[in-house]
Every structure is written in structure tokens, then in C-alpha cells.
Amino acid sequence: MGLLKTAADLVYTIRFLKLLVTPITDTEAFKAGIIDENGKKRKDFNTNSTDDREAYRSHYTPFHRLVFNLKKIMAKAPGGQSVVARYGAALALIKEHGELSDKNLDKIHAETGIDILDCLAENSQWFVLEDKQLSPGIYRIKHDTINGLCREVHKDDKIRVLEDTFPFDEILGIDIYKGVHVASQAEVYFTTGEITR
Numbered sequence: 001m002g003l004l005k006t007a008a009d010l011v012y013t014i015r016f017l018k019l020l021v022t023p024i025t026d027t028e029a030f031k032a033g034i035i036d037e038n039g040k041k042r043k044d045f046n047t048n049s050t051d052d053r054e055a056y057r058s059h060y061t062p063f064h065r066l067v068f069n070l071k072k073i074m075a076k077a078p079g080g081q082s083v084v085a086r087y088g089a090a091l092a093l094i095k096e097h098g099e100l101s102d103k104n105l106d107k108i109h110a111e112t113g114i115d116i117l118d119c120l121a122e123n124s125q126w127f128v129l130e131d132k133q134l135s136p137g138i139y140r141i142k143h144d145t146i147n148g149l150c151r152e153v154h155k156d157d158k159i160r161v162l163e164d165t166f167p168f169d170e171i172l173g174i175d176i177y178k179g180v181h182v183a184s185q186a187e188v189y190f191t192t193g194e195i196t197r
Helices: 002-021 050-059 062-075 083-097 102-112
Strands: 137-141 145-147 151-153 158-161 169-171 174-181 187-190
Touching: 002 062
Parallel strands: none
Antiparallel strands: 137 158, 145 151, 158 174, 169 174, 174 187
């Protein structure tokens, strides 16, 4: 039973990631006219014909709706529209709640066609000091995003980086930092790819 469950989990993981990185307009649900280009169910789609009912049952299951909704949420994050960003975030979710061997990760990469090296952040920014410490000061956010407890942070908002700011977490080799949103004084989380001077 354990081997079968592991194999089934891997199949669903691959299926999940493949659908997550597929553009909405390339999905079968979009081609059948069930959803629009934003992943929302079209109000004018009906299931009066046998073909439409079959397409709906095959291409708009609860699994599909879950992935489409997750795509919409991730699109609000900085860079979330890109395939690599969605893939990296999905792997971070899986890493957080499950265990995947290197062999299984290799299978996933082969099936999705995404190179894991594309998910890794470059640490060559001039404001990163020794030991991944950030240079203190005021930075600006590059993109609108939702950060922390559903707090909106807008492009060009100021973020204060304090002395001795080091990564507090890492996902897929991407360092996560904490700073202070100057306008609200709230704590925010960011990567070096999301800030500029």
C-alpha cells in the first residue's frame, strides 16, 4: 500500500505542477470555453449538450478549480505571472508539507520541462553584504504585491532595512528577509529580487 500511495502522490504532484505552469489559454478548460483567459468560469457556458457536459466533467473538476484559483492568487505575488515563479512557489509548498526524494524531484523536473536552476535566485546584488546581510537603509518595492497578513504593498513603497538584517528563511535557495513598511510601520517579507534603491 505504501508503494502505491507514493506512486500515486508522485503522479498527482506532477499533474499539479504541469497544470500550474501551463498558461490558462493552453488548458483544455479554456479551449472548451469553460473558463476565460483569467481562469474564471464563463457565465455563458452551459452543459446542455453531451459534449459540453463531458468537457466540463473532464476539464473543470475540483482539482482543476483548485489549481486555477491558486494561479490567480500566485499571480498577485511579485513575478507570480512567470512560469518559473509559479513552479518555484509550488515546489516550496510541496517541500513545506511533504517529503520528496531527489529521484522524485528529478522525475518532476523531467515531466514539467522546467530547469530547477531557473528557480534559484542570483545573489549578486550590490546591496547584499558578506554572509547574505543586507545593507541597511531605505529601499523601494519593485512590484505591487500582497505581503504579510494580506497587507497590500505597492510598487515604489519604501521599505526600511535595519542594521544586522540577515535572511530569516530560505526557499529553493531564495533568501527571505524582513523589513519595515515605512508608510504603515508593519513588518514585511521580501527577497532581494523584489527591492531596489
